[in-house]
Amino acid sequence: MSTELNISGMTCGHCQAAVTKALKRVPGVQDAEVDLQTGRATVQGEPDVQALLSAVSEEGYTAQVRQ
Structure with missing residues (x-):
């Protein structure tokens, strides 16, 4: 199963990496x-x-969540 999200506020590669790491830490991901x-x-x-x-x-x- 996949979940699509819209993320607001990211402006650089560091932002992208921070969000990626945070999502990967969620149980079940x-x-x-x-x-x-x-x-x-x-x-x-x-x-x-x-x-x-x-x-x-x-x-x-x-x-x-993307609709």
Whole structure:
């Protein structure tokens, strides 16, 4: 299963790396890819969606589930 997120507030490679690491630490995540240019993240696995949003928020960015 994959979950798509829109991430706001990323401006550089460091931001991208921080969000990627935060998402990968969430239980249930098998892999996470974050695209700085599009502001999108694709998370593989079966994590709790609220945990994903919280992990991004704790790094100082905003995330929303893509519809």
